[in-house]
Amino acid sequence: MNVETREELASLIDHTNVRADATENDIERLCREAVSYGFRCAVVTPTNVRLAAELLEGTDVTVCSVVGFPAGVSTPRVKALEASEAVENGAGEVDMVMNIGAMKSGNRELVYRDISGVVDAAGVPVKVILETAYLTDKEKVEACLISKDAGAVFVKTSTAYGGLAGATVEDVMLMRKTVGDEMGVKASGGIRDLETALAMIDAGADRIGTSTGVQIIEGWR
Template identity: 50%
Template sequence: MSGISGFRVETLPSYIDHTLLKADATSEAILKLCDEARSYNFYSVCVNSGWVPTCIRALDGSAVRVSAVVGFPLGATLSEAKAFEAAKAAECGATDIDMVLQIGALLAGDESLVREDIRAVVEAVKGKAIVKVILETGFLNEEQKRTACRLAEEAGAHFVKTSTGFGPGGATVDDVKLMRAAVSPDVQVKASGGVRDLASALAMIEAGASRLGTSSGVAIVSGAGGTASY
């Protein structure tokens, strides 16, 4: 159906981090998110760290994981604060940490600060959770995107990720291709920001994304013929 080599559309739910990061998210909305993730067998729910315990309880007995964002959405908090937030989220049961890198430091060319900021989070959750580094690509030129990918890999991150969804722009096919080429096969790419339908999801996977961050997971898998029997 997709024309992507080796891709089977029935595996699409396993690519999706079903996401709700709005400031006005209520417990009812978070529980709905978890119910949808359980019904469609999404890879994870992605929430602000304060919601991790709620999601862990709601998803008990399912294979759905919990991803927590850290230093979100600006990335400008102290590295120690990011590391603490990540460690507490992992302690509560999060298996994935999506951290925002120090965007201002990257723009200023302070590679050491960016690298050590990421490394602090990686070390804080080592053996408990994987770390995805959000580049916020809308602020960056191509050289800066490549630099960010290199620094994330040098710091031990497991994924590089396009966007928060709160900054300028979002995931693009060109950015996913650039990021895939900028890291080794050991590091994966997550496309996030504006992935709202089946066509865009398949385009990101074809470009090299192995995870999709989206609040439109149900619409995407429904467009692929999905039902709650997935």
């Protein structure tokens, strides 16, 4: 994907604040910045979805809620309920954390049920966070294929929560190769400057998740 303008780059960014200590003022600032810079989404925790939806009503910015965040260890039923409530509160996209332990255990049926339950309950585009730092390359490929079969529209690299490694060019390339052109690939975690964002896009990402979207766009020359 070639990004030729600052506006094109901004349209690929999911502007994010999923910090546990995010205040209402922080969410208000996130939404103001998302509108001002033309970001694709404002990504927030479920408790902040309604506020973000109210602030962004009538704009082109979509509210995205994380689900099963950050560890992905909730049961499929709980994740589905969380996704459904987020959409009721105004979310237009959902970023869910895959059941990483199930993937590592080889329990592909549970991974599929976990994802498909959220897809069915949400009824909006779902991105599956693989948390690639935990996975082998083989597991990354399998997780991408399960996500695709379960109806997700994106696979996403990471939460990078708790100091875990975030997106890498190599992982983005592998994920893009696996899903082809039929799914989106979102690079997230540790993307804090323009050079890194563009490297991820060159590797095959068509969405960038970052809490430093403003700094990235301001770096455009």
